[in-house]
Amino acid sequence: MTVKQDILALSPQGITIIAAAAHAANMAYFRSLGDDSQPEWSDAPDWQVSSAINGVEFHLANPDAGDAASHENWMKQKTEDGWKYGKEKDPEKKLHPCMVPFEKLPPEQQAKDCIFRAIVHATAPIVAGLETPTISGVDVNDALAALQEELDATKRQLAAQKGQVTRKSNQLEALEAKLPPQPRGFGGGYFTGKDRPDAAALMDAIADAGEVELTFTDPHGLEILGMRPRVLPPEAFAIDRFGRLQLKIKSLPVFGPQADEAPYAFAGIVMLTDGELLIHTPRLGGVLTIGAGRQYNLAGDVVI
Incomplete structure (x- = not known):
């Protein structure tokens, strides 16, 4: 930030500090003239504090304004607050002897506006510098602004990259949709020995499952795509009198391939519970x- 920007960004506390300094300078000036009517800043009434703060804000916003403009701004605020001209200053009646054009003010009163303006412009850069934190000589506000710009640029870049990823993903999905379905492989071999659960364990797993799927494989352990998987409820299974798991349902039909396709070589049964x-x-x-045009009932083949 520039010095001018720092000054315009002064906090209310910073403006109050400048107003207090300007008030103290004017108070000292009038006391040098034998006028002790000006109170200390801490004892100043609200209207006087407000007037000083208004004067500071005016000069910060209008750095080229002269002494006469300062007085005109002061009169404008006083008029809006109900003050009028009076030979003697009377805050209760809102009377003030300076409620006249600048050129009609006594020289010592004109000097007051000159001092006030000078104090504001002399102290504002100092207060602004105190309010603007720095680290190793670097303006933190500038550093934060630069970082914010980098962050915004990074966000825009990421948004563009995300758009590219989305487009590529859509293209990939479109290509995959055109590919023929691929069979799942269960080529790890059949379950034997201790790896093979008995019928009771299978029934327990089926009873706990939300979904039971039967898939049919060829001699290589690959899913036979033409023999679509069947999803069955747990109650479709039972243990027969030989202690084997079998289907209770009597019909599980499957149809052979098209005439121009190779026959199915049905070699194995896969059972999955909840996808596992x-x-x-x-x-x-x-x-x-199972050749082309053939129909076969698999119900009797599901014996595990």
Whole structure:
């Protein structure tokens, strides 16, 4: 910030300090003339404090204003507050002998405006400097403003990059939508030995699950896309008299591929609960080939 900007940005406290200094200078001046009517700043009535502050604000906003303009501003405020001309100063009746044009003021009163103006312009830069913090000679306000500009520029850059990422993501999704679906792989092998849960453990997991999915795999452990996964409720499963998990429902139809497609090689069953792999087991009867145009009921094949 420039000195002028610092002065215009003075806080109310800073303006009051300048007003107090100007008041003290005028008080000392009048006392040198034998006039002890001016009180100390701490004892000054509200109207006098307000008048001094108004004078400071006027000169800060109008740095080129002369002594006569200072007096005219003072008279304007006094008139607005109901003051009139009087031979003797009477705050209660709001009378003041200086309520006349500047050129009709006695020289000592004209000097008062000159002193007031000089004090304001001499002290304002000092007070502004005290109010403007610096670190190692750097104006903190300038530093903060520069940082804010950098932050705003970074935000704009990030917004532009975000827009580019969004566009690229949309393009990628559009391309992926055009790709043929890819089968899920369960090529880790079938669950055997201690890794294979028994029917009771499977039933417990099914009972606790919100969703049970059956997926059918080929000899390589890949999902057979033509045999769509089936989502079944927990009550669709039961343990048979041989201690095996099986389906209670009697119908689970599947249709073979199109005429120009290879037959399905149904080799295994995958069970997922809430999206998590529970078991991958081979079909009891071995690999079943389902050719084009064929229909097959899988209900009897789900035996785990």
